[in-house]
Amino acid sequence: MPTAPAPHPQNTDELYQALQENDRRPYGRTRTVTAEELVETAEQFEEPVPLVHALFELQEAYTYGSEPRKSPVVFARLLTLFDEQPDVFDERLRHLLFWRFKWVAAALRALPEIPLASLRQWLTEMRDRYEKAGLGLQPYYGQAYQLANHVGEDTALAYELWASRTRTRLSDCEACEICERALYHLAAGDDERALRTWEPVLAGKESCQEEPARSVSHSLLPLLRTGSTDRARELHLAGYRSCRRNPSMSQEVGRHLEFCALTGNEARGLELLAENRSLFDEVDSPLDLLGFLTGVEVLLQRVEVLGHGDLPAAGYAGRTWTVAGLRAEVRGRADELAARFDTRNGTTAHTDRRRARLDRAPLLDALELTLRSRSLDDAIAAPDPVPAARAAAAVPDSLTELILRARALDEEGHPDAQACWARLRTLVVARDYTHPDDPAVGPLVQLRADLLSEEASRAGEKDEFADAAALHEEAAALYDDAGLPGQAALARACALFPAVEALEQSADGAEAKVEALTAVHASTVRLHEDTPGLEPYQEARLLRLRATALGLRLQTSGSEEHVAPVLAEVDLLQAFATRHDLDWQISGARMLRASTYALSRDLPAAVTELDALLDRLKAHGPAWHLPRTLGLRGRLRLLLQDPSAAHADLTEGLRLAADWPADALDTTRLHADLAETCLHLGRPDEALRHLTRSAELEMRRGSRTDAFCAYSNAARLSLDMGRVEDCIALLDSLLAEPDVAAGEIDDRLLAQLRLTRARALRAGEDLKAATAEFVALAAESAGWDDDPGSHAMIAAETAVLLGESGDFGRARAAADQALAAHAKAPSYEQVSNCLRELARLQAQQQGSDGLADALAYLADAGRIADEARAAEHEARGRSLDSALAYEHGRVNAHAGEYETALAALEKALALLGEPGRDDDRAGEWAECVRLAGAVEGIYLERVGPALSRVDAAVSHLTASGHTEETELLISLAARLRGEE
Template identity: 35%
Template sequence: MTSRSIDDIRFDLYRNGDEPIGSPRNARAEQLVAEAEGTGDQPLLVEALIGLTIAYSHSAECDKMFVPFSRLLRMWDENPADFDEDDAHQLFWMFKWVSGDAMAQPQIPLASIEEWLVEMRRRYRIAGHSERAVHARDFEVARYLGDVERAERALSALLAADRDEMADCHACELHEQGQWQVERGDDAAALEVWRPVLEGRESCLHEPHATLARSLLPLVRLGRLDAARSHHLRGYRMARSVEALGSSVAAHVEFCALTGNEPRGLEILAEQTPRWELRGDALPYMEWMACAALLSRRVVDLGHGDRPVPGPPGRQWTAAALLEHATDEALAMAVRFDERNGSTRVSDLLRLQMGAEPLLDSLPLGLRSAPLGQAASAVGAARGTGARVPAVPGTGTEAGARQSAPAPRSASAGAPRASDDPRELLVRARQLSDTLHPSAGAAWQRAARAVEGGGGALDDGDRADLLDATALGLRGPGQRAADLLAEAAEAHERAGQPGKALVSRGRVTLAALRSGRAESALEEIEELCARAEALHADGRASTRQVATVLVFRCRVRAALLGAAADPHAEAARLKAELDDLLAFARPHHDEPGVLSRVADATELLGLLAAMDDPAAAVPLFTAAVSHHHASGRPWLAVSAEIQLAQSLLAQGEKDRATAVVRAVLDDPDRVALLDPVSRARLCFALAQAVSGQEGHEAEEAALLVDTAHYADLSGELPALALRARHHLGGLYCDRGRLEEAASVLESVLPDLAQTLGESDMVQARVWLAHCYTGTQEHRLAAEQYALAATTAQHWDDQRHHAVLTHQAGQALSAAGMNEEAVRAYEQAVALWRGIGDVGATVRALRAQAWEALGARGQSTAEALMREALAEAEKGLRDTELPEERAALGIDVGETHQQLAQLHLEGTDGPPDRQHDTDEQYAINVAAFEAALVCAGRAVGAFRACGQHGQQAMLSAELQAARLELALERPRDAALRTRRLRAELERLPDPDGTLADLADECDAVLMMAERNLPGR
């Protein structure tokens, strides 16, 4: 016999039903079945078996549900009286799960599944239920078997049948119907079917989680990429911790594998470790393994087969090893299904899924992920160089010449012609090198292959140009570029081109600066300038070549300006050198190559001007852009265009900045030539320009996503990538896209403090806490508020610290963590007092009192509420400012009201002579008396506030009348309500608020008059 009572067991059954889905809940449900059986109470056993069946069915152990359900059916057949109305409803409701889930278990014969359907139909008819749910199960079976005709018949019957209490929820029905459209190849129809779920009009325990996952690939195939991105960010957060949604999580992995987001897919594998072992839920397990195999194959195909990847516990995995293991596991399970079904359909579909090719090269998600070539992210390692440094090595036209995109698409952009003639290819490559065209490197490679294919070889001059162009196309640290450029310089010398050799050596110096080697850069470039001027005097170096080396010297000096002992003196020297350069080049403006160097020098002057007078930089950047375009080299204008846009933004000229950036980004020929660094900066500038403009929120979000993507791709802009994601998270949060905001913000938190600073970290945590509050993850919200408060505790302005601590208390309260909330509010009280904000102190004390009621008891709570009252009254006495007096007067009245309510919390209701014990009656009377006193004081406090407190005063009067009525003082209550009613009639009521109060007043008056003596 059990040692526990039936009531105790039943209480635990209810409590276990509220536990999270998963193995611990299942184990507890099993224990409770054993205990219930030991009591001999059949209705209790029914409840326990129902609880166990539900627990199994919603978890990855759904294969275990058939035994307890079969037992319930036998008990129903033997004695339906053991089932109350709710139990009977649950029994028939669970029939649907059994019939549907049987298809997902390969060990259950197909004949048994068909028998379950027949039995379900028979029992539903006997019970008088609609057969809609039966048709839904028939539809699922037919879909799974690939029986199109049967599926169509079942779907038609389903839609024609009445919807009753046994029908599946509408969200689940729509999910299955949409999947059918996908299987038939109609993505658009599927999304139309799913619309009520995706728009939030239909939902349930697992919806929209599952539909968001299934919608991903249809959206990508239809080109609705913003929606696909959104559904992934929302849907994965919803599904990731739900054990029963293995298929949905697998769909997110599949999406990542087919959209160029392999690193994100690997992160999901790492986060979902338990799913490798959930073999009990056979179909989701097979889908999980298949999608893991697909992802692993993509990683292997991209050349990272030896990369460590997450996998089943117990060993270290590479992508190649996981591919083999996951493929074997998925196919082994598929074979079991095929053997059961008598076909090869499951294996055939699985092979197609695992062998799928990407739908896109890349779909930026806005998330921070480690590149495939590294095990951990290196994002955010260094701070920016700061606004006072006007230029860095590698910017300007040299950076603008770097290539990341396909060759340009029109002759206007200088695209290589489609010819295989080595002579034509060499001519074209030389032309592109001469203009520093981004596709010069590719053109030289093609020319070299053509020459070598014909048995020839490049001469020294051409080889030098090839090396120059290749070096200019490199990104990242400059050592490899420096080596190529040094080799190019030697080849130029051998070819008798000393001027070109000097330019290559100048680029070597800039490349060394990019690698952080600045010690001898200025000395080296000074020597090169002297040699260039000497060669020019002898006619062995052109004006363009000399101007180029002089520009390099100015760039080196600009890059070293921030570290100079006397920055102002160095800035003056730099300006003088730029003025001299412009004077030297002025007579040769008709030469396009020289005009481009004039543009470079003008841009550097703009950067210098921006240090002291940002407005003065605008015309200089404008001139630099104009010179580049006039030279016929618009691809070299990008750096100046970015600087111009940023300067205009700094001046608040958003429209002009927008026009500058759109002129580049709206030109497909120019976009094709942009390197990732320039693309990222342009996208961010445009995002800043459209920020806050009505109707541009979607564009801003897309631009921020692109900024982060191209910044990551460049490998050079970790701070910009982080800044873009920070803004994107905030934008999503402000727009109510909370799941997406949380996903983005969670991805950037690790690097924010060291890269962007404390204030950005605090802001990100506040946004994230707001997201968690909106998604009912209150414990996580409290954690973020607390961490933000810890960061802000050392700030001079302690108001931030106080606000964040107060918000942490609110989140802890919402999470049901009363004692922790009490401590948080206690700290907030101390902070508000330190600041001198009396109103905030009062509110924190009141909140602390309510939390203390549950954590520490009635007496502590009342003491804290009285402390709040004393604080408000003292503040009111100490101030003469009218606004402060009005606000504190309201605080006094509200605190009296809350103290009244707190008194009532210690009762079991109004005093009742007939039913209360003497002791309880005395307690109730005392509490209601005390509450009435507080209500009267609240009336007085609000009345003293005049017009500001009028509405609150009227409500407090009504509260006092109700208390008088509860204390069996109908005469007092009637007198008060008549007086209140008369006052209400005299007052204007433009919004109808007082009319509602008058109705309540009439109801109290009626009750009071009904209870007057003699009535």
């Protein structure tokens, strides 16, 4: 990354260096302020040429920093210098000067306080200057057309005068002119012709500083209107990223917000608005601000129409906004801006265009823009996501009936108990709550204990173990006060488990957990035996807790000696439940038995048990146990290498689970398991849908860490699938979450999200952003003393990316970090690959000048290969030794050391050996032969031996069945024979 310029360059050389460094900065206040300081410095040297360069840099900073009021002032100084000292301007500076007449014309149009007569006068000045300098007038007519369009005059003639003329060296770039022609057709209502005109820009064949981002933002609605929804979605994702938070592209941001509002993506629109909140205060161009605010208002208007005007919205700094409040503020400011332009222009064009945008009806009810689909309802806190229809059916109106219904459902573990408890929580905390005077209901203290017990269960599901244990204990004390020893015993037994779950999963932690679970079982047995008068459902629950404790112990230890005790407890539970006709506990017992078989690695027996259980559930119920049972059988079938059967089970489980609240049946697990199964079946798109659905459900129920993990997996999968923009958009959405910004998410999980995003940026060829993120991650991970392996991986990737950009000084430093981390936690292949790639890059980019540094990288890679050999490490891919020999060949070839290169390549071939029929090294061997043949035949001009080498390799590969690997060799042979 560029270093900060010296505050006061001491000579012109330092000034030019500072100007170059500032030119690498992104547009914004830092670049602009630095440019202003450099102009002041240039003035002190009393040399006109450095001052001209500094003034050009300052005008550029003002133009792309959205400060149109200052750009013409700087240009006036340049024009005066040109008139007074024309010889100071060489051909390049002269070209820049005449080019920027157009910049001034655009800046003046953007300022409603500049009279229309002054705009026309400036165009006359431009025409006169161009004619005097013998320059073609097509650029002048382009500006005349843009002024006519801005004012709202009939543009037909102005368009023809511009578009029919031959382009000159001073014409706007092809991409910008394409955009203007497309917008002309768009204004005429011809979407199809506009899109045909835009195609070279939208396809990436033409681009510039503002393109294709500007064209993309304008093309989104025409694409929707012509049915190209997938293209619109793709361009929105890529185009928005190119303009977000950029003051000079605030109008483009506004059009992306409008696109969200008209496609059923209002929630994403609010998210993007929050990301661009700074634009409210940073945009100094009235015209840009008008376009931005109108797009904002389209979004806010749509949200308010949908009945969500009270949602929070990101707006002007200094106060908290709701959607309705911000819309009123934005409307007032935008109306005033439009009126100022119309007053200046003597037309109603800007008010009319603004009204047309605000009057547009939605084009689609719903278009899935990102992998993280969110609705406006998701923006409202909903702690208990119970389907409304089921909640209404399950909750009685009578308070007495509601309490009794909640307890009855809870006894059998019925999912509808959730809705009853949720309703009771609301009623009990109300000031006017009056507890029923009914012996069947019991005292208020009993109900409070019930609610605490239910709250404890929910805390445990969210891994809030300390809270869960405390709530269970508090509930037990209240049950004692209510004279309910059976319920108190159950609560105390439940309180034993959360503390165990909180134990660390290290080796020592696992041993401690086994001991703790043995103690939990013993304590539960005592509670069971010492509590008189237990009702059957209470005794069955205690029996199930006893079996569960031993099952968890088996899961933790994996010890065969722990199998029999679990099965013995399960038998006790099933026998008791059968005697008392407790169907839900019979099902629970059989589920525990199947799980025990699975944990003891007897998967066929587990599946057989589940087969029988499913038959019983279909005959006797309970129905809500079917999804969970199908889910377990699906997971086991996947382990038994039968993904098709697993998919059938999990899909059916998910279908049946739709009848019940998602939390009660752990639908998130079904989606996650289906995602894994789909990957085994080669269905990545389906897997991605299930992964994101699992993450959404985790997020809604408040399990944010699990949600972020699931989303992280989805992001990596989307990147593996080549859906780069989807990956980046998903991660941008996650990284904008308030708890991420507040530092409440685990730093390693957050680093994983950022690492995936950095890789996606690299895959999307946004190397500048990718490099900045990798460098930041490498610096942060350097402090991970407990995880040097991850730091080695990040530092190695950072080094390669820096090398690709030619920053070999920092690349060497990052590689040294990777080597230091490797010394603590060996990462043979990762670090070796990094060093070899850096060697190639340096030799490729610098030739013989970079050979010494490249060989130093290869020397480091050689030491790693030696270490790996000594440690008897088996490489997962290429052999480190053969890969190193090949890289020596390639590096020396780049540096012109052809004899050394050929010797290294022959060593690599000897290490590889000729590939056999089923040898996966055939491609590597063929490439090594190809490079050796090229070095020998082309650069060393020994054509005969090279041809013999290549022809022999083609024959061998063909005979071994590796015909695809022969294509490049055949092409090289033809070249060596002079046939190409």
